[in-house]
Amino acid sequence: MNRRKMLSLLGASPVLLVGLPANAEPTKTSAEAKSAGASSSLGKIEGLNPKGTPPPVQLFPMAPRLDSLDGKTVWLVDTGFEGGGYLLQQIQLWFKQSMPNVTTVFRRKAGPYMEDDPALWKEIKDKGHAAIMAVGH
Amino acid sequence: MVTQAFKELAILNVAKRGMPKLRITFTPHPVAAKTPEQLHAYVEGNDPVSGKPMMKEIVDALTVPLSADEKKTGVVQVSIGPEKYGPDTPKNLQQFYHDNGMTDFLPVIIPTEEAVEEMLKGTSRKPDELVGKMAGGAYPPWSYTVRQVAINAVMAGCKPEYFPVILAIASSGTPSLMSSTNSFAYAAVINGPIRDKLQMNYGIGALGPFAQSNAAIGRAWTLVSRNLANGGIAGDTYLGSQGNNLNYNNLIMAENEQASPWVPFHVQKGFKAEESVVSLFRGLGIVPGQGARGTSTDTPKYEEQFSDLFSVFTGFFGGLVVADPLIAANLKGRGYDTKDTLIDWLYKNTTQTVKDYKSRDFAYGFDYPRALKGLEPYKTWYAMPDDAVIPRWPHRDDINVIVVGGQTNAFFQGGSLSYTVSVSIDKWA
Secondary structure: OOOOHHHHHOOOOHHHHHOOOOOOOOOOHHHHHHHHOOOOOOEEEEOOOOOOOOOOEEEEEOHHHHHHHHOEEEEEEEEEOHHHHHHHHHHHHHHHHOOOOOOEEEEEEOOOOOOOHHHHHHHHHHHEEEEEEOOOE | OOOOHHHHHHHHHHHHHOOOOOOOEEEOOOOOOOOOOHHHHHOEEEOOOOOOOOOHHHHHHHHHHOOOHHOOOOOEEOOOOOOOOEEHHHHHHHHHHHOOOOOOOOOOOOOOOHHHHHHHHHOOOOOOOEEEEEOOOOOOOEEEEEHHHHHHHHHHOOOHHHHHHHHHHHOOOOOOOOOOOOOOOOEEEEEOOOHHHOOOOOOOOOOOOOOOOHHHHHHHHHHHHHOOOOOOOEOOOOOOOOOHHHHOOOOEOOOOOOOOOOHHHHHHOOOOOOOOEEEEEEEEEEEEEEOOOOOOOOOOHHHHHHHHHHHHOOOOOOEEEEEOOHHHHHHHHOOOHHHHHHHHHHHHEEEHHHHHHHHOOOHHHHHHHHHHOOOHHHHHHHHHHOOOEEOOOOOOOHHHEEEEOOOOOOOOOOOOOOOEEEEOOHHHH
C-alpha cells in the first residue's frame, strides 16, 4: 500500500503526498509485474514480495477543542531538540503581548526526546487546558 | 509544532500512530542556532507549509471544533501488496524491485520460489515461525517470519549456510538503518566456528570486499532492515542528513581468534568458545589509526594512539578498538594480559573537560535531561566546574576491543560504536 492510499484510508489528505516514493505496497511497475499470481511463461519468472508484516493502525479521536483560549492555561512543551526551547520562549512572549488573558507554562519534557514523560502529561491534564509541543531542531 | 524539514515524517508518523488529522503547525527550519530576533520573526511569520500566519494557525488548532474525520476510531489494516510479482523478465523484475525501494540499488538476486526454498534449507526452523519485530524509524515495529527473512537473504546473495547468521541478526530486532538525523553506522562481530565454516575473512583485508560471506551477510542486514521493517525511506523512516556508506553492507568483522592473544569477544560476553555468536554495534563509524602519535618509534605505545583517536569522537557512543593481531601481540607483551586491562587503561586515560563535554550536541540532547532526572554520572558531571576533567565515556563497559586483520602491518582502527547485543547463531541453524 502506498502512502497516498494508506493516508486516504486513515483520513489524511493524499494531496500532501504527491511525488513521494512507494512505502509498503509497490506503486511503480511494468504492466506485467502487476499481474501477480499468473503462471510463468517462457523466459519470465516470478519474484516474491520481500516485505515484512506491518501492524494494523488503531485510530484515536482527537481531544475536544476549547471554545476560546481566553482565561485558559496553555502548556508549552520543549521536547529537547536544539533550539525548540528558545522558539517556545518566543511563542510565550507572543502570548504575553498578543493574548494577555492566556497564561502560559513552559516545561522541558523530562528525559531525552524519545522517552515518555507521563508525569508531565498528568500535570497538564490536571492543571492545564491545552498544550503546544515543539519537535525539530 | 514541527520544523519544516520534518514535514513528511510528521504527517506519516501521526497517521501511522492513529491520529492522521492531528493539527500540526510548521515552522521554518532550522530553529537551532538562531537568535531570539530570528525566532521572533518565525513566530510573527507564516507557516511555510500552509502559508497561513503561524500563531493564528496555532490558536485555531486549539479552538476550532473537531471535524468528523478528527473523531474517527477503529482499526485500519495496512497491506504490503501481493505475495509475488510477475511473471516478468528478470531484467524488468530487477528494475521493479529497485523502483519500489526494495533494494540497496545494486543488482539483487530475484527471490524466486525455488531460490527461497533452497535458502530455507539453511535452517531447521519452520518457514512460518515468527523471527522477531523490527522498527524502521520512529514507528511501531513490523514483524516477520523465517520465510520473509529468507526472501531478503536470497536478494542479498547469501548462500543457505549463511542463513542462520541472518536469522540471528533479524531476531535481535536491530535495524541497520536508523531514522536519526545522524547518519548511523552498524557493525556485527562474528565469533566461533561459523567463521571458518562460512569461509569468512578475518585475515588480510578483513574489513574489505574480499569474501562472499562477509559481503552478503552485511548486505542482507540492510535489506532486512529495508524490507522487513520498512526502514531506509529517505524523509520518512531515514533522516540521516549525509548518509553513511557503511549502510550498503555494514561493518562485518569476523574476529581473528586464531591470531589473537586474548579471549574472543563472545567469550567475554558469556558464551562458550565453541559457540557461534554474532554481536551487534551501533554508532557513527570507524576511522583508521595510521599516523597516530608514536607510530614511527621503536617503542610504540598503542594504547596512547587509541586514546588519541578516541579523543575526537563523541563519548555518547562506545569506543571500539579494532586491532591487528600484531598490535594485540605487542600490547600483550607489554603487560596487557587481557582485553580488560587495556580497557581499564583507556577508560582512565581518555578524558575531556566538562566544558567540552557540555558543548556536545549528544550531551545536550541526551545526557543533560538524564542529569536533570538525577542519573549518574551525568548529574555529577553537570555539577562540576567547566575545567574539571572527566572520562570520555560514562562507563568503563562502553569500551570494547576486538582483534581483526592479516598481520601485514601493525595498524588499527577506532570505532565510535556501542555494543548492543550478542545472539547465538547456533540456535538459528
